[in-house]
Amino acid sequence: MPEPEAAPEAHAADIAPAEAPAPRKRRRSATQVQRNEATRLQLLEAAGKVIGKHGYAGCTIARVTTRTKIAHGTFYLHFASQQDLFDAVLPTLGGRMLASIGRAIHAATDAMELERRGFEANFAYLSRHPYMYRVLSEAELFAPAAFHGYMDRMTRGYVRSLQRSKAATQLADYSADELESIATMLIGARTYLLMRYGIESNAVKPLPAAKLDTYLKFVAHGILGDRALHAG
Numbered sequence: 001m002p003e004p005e006a007a008p009e010a011h012a013a014d015i016a017p018a019e020a021p022a023p024r025k026r027r028r029s030a031t032q033v034q035r036n037e038a039t040r041l042q043l044l045e046a047a048g049k050v051i052g053k054h055g056y057a058g059c060t061i062a063r064v065t066t067r068t069k070i071a072h073g074t075f076y077l078h079f080a081s082q083q084d085l086f087d088a089v090l091p092t093l094g095g096r097m098l099a100s101i102g103r104a105i106h107a108a109t110d111a112m113e114l115e116r117r118g119f120e121a122n123f124a125y126l127s128r129h130p131y132m133y134r135v136l137s138e139a140e141l142f143a144p145a146a147f148h149g150y151m152d153r154m155t156r157g158y159v160r161s162l163q164r165s166k167a168a169t170q171l172a173d174y175s176a177d178e179l180e181s182i183a184t185m186l187i188g189a190r191t192y193l194l195m196r197y198g199i200e201s202n203a204v205k206p207l208p209a210a211k212l213d214t215y216l217k218f219v220a221h222g223i224l225g226d227r228a229l230h231a232g
Contacts, residue, residue, distance in 0.1 A: 040078045041092070042068050047085055048093045052131020052202065056086060056142035086143040090135055094150045097125050097132060098157060111165035115219050118161070119190060119212060126194070126204040133194075133204055151187075158183035189215065 046067040050059045061082055065072050079085045104121030108114040126132055139147040162179045165171050174182065193215060198207050 036078070039070065039074070043070065043075065043078060043085070044089055044092050047089050048129075048135050049131045051089065051138070052134045055134060056138050059086070061085070083143075086139075087146045090139045090143060090146045090150050093129075093132060093135060095153075097122075097129070098154060100125050102157065105161060109164065109168055111162075111168075111170040112216060112220060114161055114165065115186075115216060116212070119207075119215065122190065123194070123198060123204065123207050126198075127206065130203040133199060134202055154187065155180060155183050158187060186219070189218070 043064055046064045047059055050063050050067060054063070059082075061072065061075055064085070065075050079088070101118055101121045105114050105117045108117050136150075139150070159179050162171060162183060163176070166174065166176070166179065171179070171182075193207065193211060194204070197211050198204050
Protein backbone atom coordinates (compact mmCIF):
# COMPACT_ATOMS: atom_id res chain seq x y z
CA MET A 1 0.00 0.00 0.00
CA PRO A 2 1.59 3.23 -1.01
CA GLU A 3 2.52 5.56 1.80
CA PRO A 4 0.58 8.79 1.90
CA GLU A 5 2.36 11.67 0.28
CA ALA A 6 4.08 13.89 2.81
CA ALA A 7 2.91 17.44 2.89
CA PRO A 8 5.43 19.78 1.27
CA GLU A 9 7.54 21.79 3.67
CA ALA A 10 6.35 25.31 4.07
CA HIS A 11 8.87 28.02 3.25
CA ALA A 12 8.84 31.42 4.86
CA ALA A 13 8.49 33.04 1.46
CA ASP A 14 5.32 31.06 0.78
CA ILE A 15 3.55 32.19 3.95
CA ALA A 16 1.78 35.55 3.82
CA PRO A 17 2.49 37.47 7.00
CA ALA A 18 -0.55 38.12 9.13
CA GLU A 19 -1.54 41.76 8.92
CA ALA A 20 -0.97 43.62 12.17
CA PRO A 21 -4.11 45.37 13.37
CA ALA A 22 -4.04 49.10 12.80
CA PRO A 23 -3.31 50.93 16.04
CA ARG A 24 -6.40 52.42 17.51
CA LYS A 25 -6.42 56.14 17.92
CA ARG A 26 -7.33 56.98 21.44
CA ARG A 27 -10.20 59.38 21.57
CA ARG A 28 -9.84 61.89 24.31
CA SER A 29 -12.93 62.11 26.44
CA ALA A 30 -14.72 65.40 26.92
CA THR A 31 -13.39 65.42 30.47
CA GLN A 32 -9.80 65.03 29.24
CA VAL A 33 -10.25 67.82 26.72
CA GLN A 34 -11.67 70.11 29.39
CA ARG A 35 -8.83 69.22 31.75
CA ASN A 36 -6.23 69.96 29.07
CA GLU A 37 -7.88 73.28 28.22
CA ALA A 38 -8.02 74.18 31.91
CA THR A 39 -4.32 73.39 32.33
CA ARG A 40 -3.39 75.43 29.27
CA LEU A 41 -5.44 78.37 30.53
CA GLN A 42 -3.87 78.04 33.97
CA LEU A 43 -0.42 78.33 32.38
CA LEU A 44 -1.48 81.38 30.35
CA GLU A 45 -2.96 83.14 33.37
CA ALA A 46 0.19 82.43 35.36
CA ALA A 47 2.31 83.76 32.50
CA GLY A 48 0.26 86.97 32.45
CA LYS A 49 0.90 87.53 36.14
CA VAL A 50 4.60 86.73 35.82
CA ILE A 51 4.85 89.20 32.93
CA GLY A 52 3.07 91.78 35.08
CA LYS A 53 5.75 91.40 37.73
CA HIS A 54 8.92 90.59 35.76
CA GLY A 55 8.10 91.55 32.16
CA TYR A 56 8.31 89.19 29.20
CA ALA A 57 12.09 89.05 29.61
CA GLY A 58 11.66 87.63 33.11
CA CYS A 59 8.80 85.29 32.23
CA THR A 60 10.65 81.97 32.25
CA ILE A 61 9.05 78.57 31.91
CA ALA A 62 10.38 77.71 35.37
CA ARG A 63 8.60 80.71 36.92
CA VAL A 64 5.35 79.86 35.19
CA THR A 65 5.38 76.18 36.15
CA THR A 66 6.43 77.00 39.71
CA ARG A 67 3.53 79.43 40.04
CA THR A 68 1.04 76.87 38.76
CA LYS A 69 2.69 73.87 40.47
CA ILE A 70 2.57 72.10 37.13
CA ALA A 71 5.45 69.81 36.17
CA HIS A 72 8.02 71.32 33.81
CA GLY A 73 7.50 68.46 31.36
CA THR A 74 3.74 69.00 31.33
CA PHE A 75 4.32 72.53 30.04
CA TYR A 76 5.54 71.07 26.73
CA LEU A 77 2.31 69.15 26.27
CA HIS A 78 0.62 72.52 25.81
CA PHE A 79 3.30 74.82 24.36
CA ALA A 80 6.20 74.04 22.07
CA SER A 81 8.43 76.72 23.54
CA GLN A 82 8.58 79.90 25.61
CA GLN A 83 7.84 81.91 22.46
CA ASP A 84 4.81 79.76 21.75
CA LEU A 85 3.54 80.69 25.21
CA PHE A 86 4.23 84.40 24.61
CA ASP A 87 2.33 84.28 21.32
CA ALA A 88 -0.76 82.91 23.08
CA VAL A 89 -0.84 85.17 26.16
CA LEU A 90 -2.19 88.37 24.60
CA PRO A 91 -4.75 86.77 22.25
CA THR A 92 -6.18 84.79 25.16
CA LEU A 93 -6.03 87.25 28.07
CA GLY A 94 -6.54 90.30 25.87
CA GLY A 95 -9.48 88.57 24.24
CA ARG A 96 -11.10 88.33 27.66
CA MET A 97 -10.68 92.05 28.15
CA LEU A 98 -12.20 92.88 24.77
CA ALA A 99 -15.14 90.59 25.55
CA SER A 100 -15.66 92.39 28.85
CA ILE A 101 -15.65 95.79 27.15
CA GLY A 102 -17.97 94.44 24.45
CA ARG A 103 -20.52 93.39 27.06
CA ALA A 104 -20.34 96.83 28.67
CA ILE A 105 -21.11 98.70 25.44
CA HIS A 106 -23.48 96.18 23.86
CA ALA A 107 -26.70 97.99 24.70
CA ALA A 108 -25.36 101.50 24.00
CA THR A 109 -26.76 103.15 20.89
CA ASP A 110 -25.81 106.75 21.58
CA ALA A 111 -22.22 107.45 20.51
CA MET A 112 -21.31 109.39 23.64
CA GLU A 113 -22.75 106.74 25.93
CA LEU A 114 -20.81 104.12 23.97
CA GLU A 115 -17.57 106.05 24.46
CA ARG A 116 -18.16 106.55 28.17
CA ARG A 117 -19.08 102.92 28.79
CA GLY A 118 -16.18 101.61 26.73
CA PHE A 119 -13.66 103.89 28.38
CA GLU A 120 -14.84 103.08 31.90
CA ALA A 121 -15.01 99.34 31.19
CA ASN A 122 -11.48 99.40 29.77
CA PHE A 123 -10.02 101.09 32.85
CA ALA A 124 -12.10 98.98 35.24
CA TYR A 125 -10.82 95.76 33.67
CA LEU A 126 -7.22 96.92 33.82
CA SER A 127 -7.69 97.93 37.45
CA ARG A 128 -8.94 94.42 38.28
CA HIS A 129 -6.20 92.77 36.22
CA PRO A 130 -3.20 95.11 36.59
CA TYR A 131 -0.78 92.67 34.98
CA MET A 132 -2.57 93.25 31.66
CA TYR A 133 -0.94 96.65 31.25
CA ARG A 134 2.52 95.11 30.93
CA VAL A 135 1.20 92.20 28.88
CA LEU A 136 -0.10 94.77 26.40
CA SER A 137 2.68 97.35 26.52
CA GLU A 138 5.56 94.89 26.01
CA ALA A 139 3.87 92.54 23.53
CA GLU A 140 4.89 94.54 20.46
CA LEU A 141 8.54 93.71 21.22
CA PHE A 142 8.26 90.16 22.55
CA ALA A 143 5.24 88.81 20.64
CA PRO A 144 4.84 91.11 17.61
CA ALA A 145 2.53 88.85 15.59
CA ALA A 146 0.21 88.44 18.56
CA PHE A 147 0.32 92.18 19.24
CA HIS A 148 -0.63 93.19 15.70
CA GLY A 149 -3.35 90.53 15.58
CA TYR A 150 -4.77 91.85 18.84
CA MET A 151 -4.69 95.45 17.64
CA ASP A 152 -6.47 94.48 14.43
CA ARG A 153 -9.13 92.67 16.46
CA MET A 154 -9.61 95.63 18.78
CA THR A 155 -9.84 98.07 15.87
CA ARG A 156 -12.40 95.92 14.05
CA GLY A 157 -14.54 95.82 17.19
CA TYR A 158 -14.32 99.60 17.56
CA VAL A 159 -15.28 100.08 13.92
CA ARG A 160 -18.38 97.92 14.42
CA SER A 161 -19.40 100.17 17.31
CA LEU A 162 -18.87 103.27 15.18
CA GLN A 163 -20.90 101.70 12.40
CA ARG A 164 -23.85 101.38 14.78
CA SER A 165 -23.49 105.06 15.66
CA LYS A 166 -23.33 105.96 11.98
CA ALA A 167 -26.46 103.92 11.32
CA ALA A 168 -28.13 106.04 14.01
CA THR A 169 -27.07 109.15 11.99
CA GLN A 170 -24.62 110.30 14.69
CA LEU A 171 -21.60 110.15 12.40
CA ALA A 172 -23.22 111.54 9.30
CA ASP A 173 -20.21 113.70 8.42
CA TYR A 174 -17.93 110.67 8.02
CA SER A 175 -17.84 108.02 5.33
CA ALA A 176 -17.72 104.31 6.09
CA ASP A 177 -14.11 104.26 4.88
CA GLU A 178 -13.13 106.85 7.49
CA LEU A 179 -14.35 104.86 10.49
CA GLU A 180 -11.20 102.77 10.80
CA SER A 181 -9.07 105.93 11.00
CA ILE A 182 -11.38 107.36 13.65
CA ALA A 183 -11.21 104.13 15.66
CA THR A 184 -7.41 104.15 15.46
CA MET A 185 -7.20 107.77 16.68
CA LEU A 186 -9.57 107.12 19.59
CA ILE A 187 -7.65 104.00 20.62
CA GLY A 188 -4.47 106.08 20.55
CA ALA A 189 -6.08 108.77 22.72
CA ARG A 190 -7.21 106.21 25.29
CA THR A 191 -3.80 104.54 25.32
CA TYR A 192 -1.90 107.76 26.04
CA LEU A 193 -4.41 108.93 28.64
CA LEU A 194 -3.84 105.62 30.38
CA MET A 195 -0.07 105.99 30.21
CA ARG A 196 -0.14 109.61 31.39
CA TYR A 197 -2.75 109.53 34.14
CA GLY A 198 -3.62 105.93 34.93
CA ILE A 199 -0.35 104.08 35.57
CA GLU A 200 1.51 103.96 38.82
CA SER A 201 4.26 101.36 39.41
CA ASN A 202 2.94 99.21 36.55
CA ALA A 203 -0.53 99.16 38.12
CA VAL A 204 -3.63 100.89 36.81
CA LYS A 205 -5.36 103.44 39.01
CA PRO A 206 -8.76 105.04 38.35
CA LEU A 207 -8.63 107.86 35.84
CA PRO A 208 -9.70 111.18 37.43
CA ALA A 209 -13.27 112.00 36.42
CA ALA A 210 -12.19 115.35 35.00
CA LYS A 211 -9.85 113.61 32.54
CA LEU A 212 -12.65 111.35 31.32
CA ASP A 213 -14.94 114.36 30.90
CA THR A 214 -12.25 116.13 28.87
CA TYR A 215 -11.85 113.09 26.65
CA LEU A 216 -15.60 112.90 26.07
CA LYS A 217 -15.74 116.62 25.32
CA PHE A 218 -12.95 116.12 22.79
CA VAL A 219 -14.89 113.28 21.15
CA ALA A 220 -18.08 115.34 21.08
CA HIS A 221 -16.42 118.33 19.41
CA GLY A 222 -14.02 116.33 17.32
CA ILE A 223 -16.23 113.75 15.65
CA LEU A 224 -19.82 114.47 16.63
CA GLY A 225 -20.07 118.24 16.56
CA ASP A 226 -21.91 120.44 19.03
CA ARG A 227 -25.18 118.54 18.60
CA ALA A 228 -23.80 115.75 20.82
CA LEU A 229 -23.22 118.20 23.65
CA HIS A 230 -26.73 119.59 23.43
CA ALA A 231 -28.56 116.35 22.68
CA GLY A 232 -31.21 115.40 25.21
